[in-house]
Amino acid sequence: MDEGSAALVAAGLGKRYRRGWALRGCAVAVPRGRIAALVGPNGAGKSTLMALATGLLRPTEGTVAVRGKPGFLAQGKPLYQGFTVEEVLHAGRALNPDWDDAYARRLVAEAEVPLGARIRTLSGGQRTRVALAVALGRRPEVLLLDEPLADLDPLARQEVMGALLAEVAEQGTTVLLSSHVIADLDGICDHLLLLSGGRVQLAGDVEELLAEHRLLIGPRELDVPAAAVVERRETGRQSTVLVRGLEPPDDAQAHEPTLEELALGYLRAGRTSGREVAA
Numbered sequence: 544m545d546e547g548s549a550a551l552v553a554a555g556l557g558k559r560y561r562r563g564w565a566l567r568g569c570a571v572a573v574p575r576g577r578i579a580a581l582v583g584p585n586g587a588g589k590s591t592l593m594a595l596a597t598g599l600l601r602p603t604e605g606t607v608a609v610r611g612k613p614g615f616l617a618q619g620k621p622l623y624q625g626f627t628v629e630e631v632l633h634a635g636r637a638l639n640p641d642w643d644d645a646y647a648r649r650l651v652a653e654a655e656v657p658l659g660a661r662i663r664t665l666s667g668g669q670r671t672r673v674a675l676a677v678a679l680g681r682r683p684e685v686l687l688l689d690e691p692l693a694d695l696d697p698l699a700r701q702e703v704m705g706a707l708l709a710e711v712a713e714q715g716t717t718v719l720l721s722s723h724v725i726a727d728l729d730g731i732c733d734h735l736l737l738l739s740g741g742r743v744q745l746a747g748d749v750e751e752l753l754a755e756h757r758l759l760i761g762p763r764e765l766d767v768p769a770a771a772v773v774e775r776r777e778t779g780r781q782s783t784v785l786v787r788g789l790e791p792p793d794d795a796q797a798h799e800p801t802l803e804e805l806a807l808g809y810l811r812a813g814r815t816s817g818r819e820v821a822a
């Protein structure tokens with residue numbers, strides 16, 4: 544990876560809370576203009592990485608840098624519940640010297656959210672669209688979104704992602720987006736950062752990663768070189784094996800994994816090999 548062109552870079556990054564390490568030895572390089580998926584199970588360190596990148600937390604060791612004007616949408620979309628949408632936009636303008644009011648208002652109008660409505664009366668999807676308008680109103684170059692899709696129904700998730708994609712494609716914004724629903728990120732994210740137990744388990748260009756892997760389905764006794772196996776499961780008389788950099792054997796069906804199959808394979812493998820960071 545060429546770190547020189549990266550918009551978000553971390554080296555040897557670690558964060559220790561009183562209970563132990565939440566993140567350790569993380570090397571990250573998200574290339575400029577990419578939409579990067581930040582994926583991992585509960586407690587993997589995703590929010591911690593976001594908070595370190597935005598400067599809300601200080602690293603215990605190592606470094607992290609955002610190269611460009613940052614924008615951040617924290618988990619839970621913190622907007623004042625008693626404010627109207629108009630008041631939220633007003634606060635955005637008052638707090639940010641480089642606020643683009645026309646742009647933020649256009650995004651709210653596109654979401655068909657009434658300006659006079661109080662935040663607490665909005666649906667989850669509408670609230671997310673307002674929170675995104677506030678985050679984008681600053682015209683960030685690097686946008687960090689911590690689970691923006693949580694609590695949204697599938698239709699609202701699609702709408703929010705569509706709106707976000709249209710904006711960042713137009714502006715060339717770099718995005719780091721965390722989500723538990725990996726299927727939502729398929730076809731949208733072109734870079735993957737997979738965290739597990741506070742470590743980076745897999746990172747890189749999504750298309751390249753998918754092309755390097757195959758999901759094999761074959762007989763239980765399917766013979767695959769151990770070095771190529773990422774994860775292997777046996778059900779009944781069948782083996783399902785995720786492999787990297789291997790010409791599929793003749794007695795197996797092979798297909799390129801989806802982003803979800805790839806990520807789940809690595810996450811399950813990480814769980815069983817006990818690579819967690821000691822607390």
Ligand SMILES: Nc1ncnc2c1ncn2[C@@H]1O[C@H](COP(=O)(O)OP(=O)(O)OP(=O)(O)O)[C@@H](O)[C@H]1O
Nearest residue numbers: 560561562565583584585586587588589590591592
């Ligand atoms: N303020 C804190 N004090 C102590 N421990 C913390 C704190 N914040 C997070 N942790 C711990 O650090 C680890 C990583 O947490 P983090 O919130 O970064 O994970 P996450 O991947 O965002 O999880 P989730 O998917 O559940 O949101 C967890 O073990 C968590 O308990």
